[in-house]
Structures are given as structure tokens and as C-alpha cells.
Amino acid sequence: MATFTLADLVGYIRQAAGEDEDFDLDGDIGEITFANLGYDSIAMVEVVVSVERELGISLPGEGTDKDSTPTKFVEVVNELMPASVQP
Template sequence: MATFTQADLVGYIRQAAGEDDAFDLDGDIAEITFSDLGYDSVAMVEITLLVERGLGISLPEDDRASKNATPKEFIGLVNELLPASI
């Protein structure tokens, strides 16, 4: 995988934490915090663990992987780490 996309992230979110009917994860969620999307710290741990296992990377403890981050920030963090892992 050369680039981690929002579609990739949404797949991990659905697998780890499910989906809230209030938001369409396939819509424009890039700038909405995970907290506002309905995901708490526990959900973010589950999402992070799945991404790490799935991509063979280790995400640092970073605000961009917290419930107060946006999907855009999370995707940026993952993409920063991908080239080093490929």
C-alpha cells in the first residue's frame, strides 16, 4: 500500500468500532474530530491497534491519533510512517 486513504481508515473504523448512524463515514468527515464522530479513547485504541497490525507500523503516542484528532490528521500520521515500513 503506497498511500493510506480515508477509505482505508473508514474500513478500519468500521471493523474496530462500528458506525454511528448520525454520520456517513463515506461522506466528508476529514475535518470532523473522532470525538464528534462518536468515537472515544477506547475506540481510538482499537482503531490504532488494527491499523498498526494491518500495516505493520507502530504509531507513536501522538495527538493525531487521539479522539480529538481528525481523520485527515490520522491519515497524515500513518502516511508519514508508511514509507519507512515498506
């Protein structure tokens, strides 16, 4: 089964929303909210759209918004991602 990882998410974040120089996205960011990482609602929409388009899934607002964490986002994606998709 394919698994979406935190590293995969970081790649999407960098591509869609850029990187805030106050945070090292390669560090321990799993439990920090996206808002606290410097990503607002618009940035998160860009990330969500990129993930949806690439993986062919439809993500809910809950767990993928600016008040969520990268760990929760990864969990939501893995719950929805078909086994045949390889990130």
C-alpha cells in the same frame, strides 16, 4: 509508493469500532474530530491497534486520538508507512 487513504481509515473504523448512525462515514468527515464523530478513546485505541497490526507500524498518540481528525490520522499513517506496504 503505497498510500493510506481516508477510505482505508473508514474501513478500519468500521471494522474495529463500528459506525455511529448519526454520521455517514462515506461523507465529508475529514475535518471532524473523532470525538464529534462519536468515537471515544477506547474506540480509537481499537482503530490504532488494527492499523498498527495490519501495516506493521507504531503510531504515536498525537494525531491518532479522539481529538484528532481523520485527515490528520491519514497524514500520520502515510508519514510512517513503509513504501512496500499496501493497505
